[in-house]
Amino acid sequence: MGMAAESQFHVLAVDDSIIDRKLIERILKTSSYQVTTVDSGSKALEFLGLQEDDQSHPHLPSVSLNSHREVEVNLVITDYCMPGMTGYDLLKKIKESSALRNIPVAIMSSENVPSRISRCLEEGAEEFFLKPVRLSDVKKLIPHMMKTKSKSDPKPETQKIRENSEVPEIQPKPSSRPNNQTKPEAQENHQQQKEDLEQQQQQQSNSNKRKTMDEGLSPDRTRPRYSGLAVV
Numbered sequence: 072m073g074m075a076a077e078s079q080f081h082v083l084a085v086d087d088s089i090i091d092r093k094l095i096e097r098i099l100k101t102s103s104y105q106v107t108t109v110d111s112g113s114k115a116l117e118f119l120g121l122q123e124d125d126q127s128h129p130h131l132p133s134v135s136l137n138s139h140r141e142v143e144v145n146l147v148i149t150d151y152c153m154p155g156m157t158g159y160d161l162l163k164k165i166k167e168s169s170a171l172r173n174i175p176v177a178i179m180s181s182e183n184v185p186s187r188i189s190r191c192l193e194e195g196a197e198e199f200f201l202k203p204v205r206l207s208d209v210k211k212l213i214p215h216m217m218k219t220k221s222k223s224d225p226k227p228e229t230q231k232i233r234e235n236s237e238v239p240e241i242q243p244k245p246s247s248r249p250n251n252q253t254k255p256e257a258q259e260n261h262q263q264q265k266e267d268l269e270q271q272q273q274q275q276s277n278s279n280k281r282k283t284m285d286e287g288l289s290p291d292r293t294r295p296r297y298s299g300l301a302v303v
Contacts, residue, residue: 080216081105085115085149095204102209112156116164119144119171144174145216151180159191166195175215179204
């Protein structure tokens with residue numbers, strides 16, 4: 072149960088060969104997936120919540136949805152050649168179900184038959200792997216399973232990352248001038264202050280000039296001194 076709690080994805084593996092089931096189960100668990108294995112297509116439908124109807128009523132759908140299914144399945148990987156219901160038949164029934172058609176399906180086969188591969192891909196299979204399935208094949212399933220996660224999660228991880236990376240709103244920098252003062256008024260006040268300063272500097276300069284002239288024309292400096300001479 073600890074594996075189920077930690078796994079990000081749940082994969083349903085279908086194969087009538089116990090050896091192949093154990094092999095695909097081990098590879099999937101190596102990738103930290105939760106894995107459920109069954110040995111036939113009919114058991115896979117039962118696990119998915121689909122049950123075959125009575126074939127004596129041809130006007131009814133071939134399968135119906137069992138609303139009691141509680142386990143979410145993110146991907147089905149099935150063998151092609153199986154007794155009774157083949158992997159291709161299982162693929163068709165899943166894609167015919169309005170409730171399950173979005174579940175990705177991958178097909179496995181020990182035979183490389185191009186027509187078989189094309190038929191499965193045209194019917195809606197996401198991948199077709201030749202046995203034995205390798206770890207590199209399993210990695211190709213990740214994008215398909217991510218789609219099912221994004222549809223079932225109202226706020227997927229990609230959306231959370233996007234929200235966290237949004238540029239924060241830049242608040243306007245508070246103005247240093249009074250709140251009741253407009254920009255033209257501030258410019259006018261600045262100009263007035265500049266003119267007042269220039270006027271003060273001019274007055275100071277004129278005062279210095281007058282002081283210099285007064286010192287140069289003082290009586291002590293303009294009147295000649297004749298000390299030491301007697302007046303006749």
